[in-house]
Amino acid sequence: MDRWFLIAATALAAVGGVIGMWSVHKGTRNRWTVIWMIAVFAAQLGFLSVRGEARAACPLVGLGEILVFLAWSLTLFYLVVGPTYRLSLLGVFTAPVVVVFQAVALLPGVLDPDPQRVTGSDPWRETHAAMSVLSYGSLALAAVAGVMFLVLDRQLKDHHLQSGLFRNLPPVRELLKSMVRLLWIGVALLSIGIIAGFLMPRQSGGGHLVAALAVWTGYAGLLSVRLVRGLTGRRTATVAVLLFVVSLSVFALV
């Protein structure tokens, strides 16, 4: 059952993304992106609730569940930020990322087909896992907004203003604002996750906590420099995208 929810969520995100991109290509605004993403969100909730019930805990065991939780978190932040800042195009850019995360989770062997009940559950461990993955949803969406900014910035600089994409992209300032806010939210959630990580009982060396601290330092550094000294939109966006890609790779290795 859970697998079917995940297949449905992936298919919905793929179709929504393709329809959205087609509209952008034609230069029209697709008002259905949010509706598609709500459907994706509902299917993701279905998956997580089935797995959560099986685990009797937050379903964050193994790479598959983490990836789906991350995709859910990304969708959640899009649904909060997109309509609020009228960034419907953010959904078009978000959908492919959701598809990639969930498609990897669907690969044979990634998702545990028989999820077992989690024993010896610890509230700090659950807080650490949930907040860390939630923060990654926010940071992923910031990276998506960053990519959108970089595309728009290039088009404005080169005077390439005729594409459907250009017409549909939100203004530079709006993109920057939402990207920075998402970064702040992501860093705040990651801070809670790291604090909870230090408070939870640890069996191994805690290499991933060190990696999390390094990631936190990177993002906090970016925001501090922007706040105190100021930073161009292009550099902020580039660093936000790079930090997300690098941190995701680091966690895959740790």
Place this chain on the structure above:
Amino acid sequence: MELVCVGLNHRTAPVEVRERFAVPAGKLGESAKQLLEIEGLGESVVLSTCNRTEFYLAGDHAEDAAATLRRKLAESHGADSDPHWYEHHRLSAAKHLCRVVCGLDSMVLGETEIFGQAKEAYRQALDAGATSGVLNRLFQRAFGVGKKVRTDTRIQEGATSVAGASVELAEKIFGKLAGCRVIVIGAGEMSRQTAQALVSRGASSVFVTNRSFDKAEALAAEMGGRAVKFDEWQPVLAGVDVVISSTSAPHPVVLPHHIESVRRVRKFRPLFLIDIAVPRDIDPACGDIEEVYLYDIDTLEQLADEARTRRQRQIAECDRIIEEELRKLNLPGT
């Protein structure tokens, strides 16, 4: 039942003719009511703007009434205007109204002001009791067609002037322009128009600088802004979002080092530079600075030109919608 439109517009009559037949904005209903005194006329609407004066007439003998109207106009305003008038009858009159309401007959193709003006003309005629079954249905359908054309086509898309293209770009960079600060370097007509367009969209603070301080003060007063002495404009750069430059200087006035010197103070916020001077006022190297978006007169004119071409391409689609909607209306007299 007959339907006729008698009118003159910017294509058929020069301004010195149009101004003689202009009806004051508050007297459109009264004029429409007066027209009903002509025998054979049951309904009328008078539309008068700076680019056109048109009389929409409906009645059992509206075509005769139109001839009487033209004779009366010739008697009261002079016969020399006669070649400037056009007439549309029956379906052609209905189509013409729809084209007018959609902005297809306007000087700036696709402009929307005419929609409101036609609505006001109809409202006044309705209030004056000068309309009934035929013109009520026709005008209401025309407004419906106007909305459909705006929604379903791209007739309004893109700015068709340098000032409009500048505003569109500013909105693409800053979103809503409320709170945007602008500096105008050189108090010429083009910069006045562009700054005015930005102010009309919400730009709040305007600084004006010019070699002749009197001119700067005059333009600043017009914009509700502040005049700055020509040797004192550089520090102002730190606080503005948009620079409009249009001086007659033979060499660049805004140089990269002017912007470099205020980047830190500006915290690297986006800066939109509009250079509408020839020779150019802003050194092209300014465009290489990361947060700077530089547009010169050629690029802006090209954007306006492309928008005009795109609008031209939409005319056939708009006419198709008009034909389809009028067919559905099946109005008596058409």
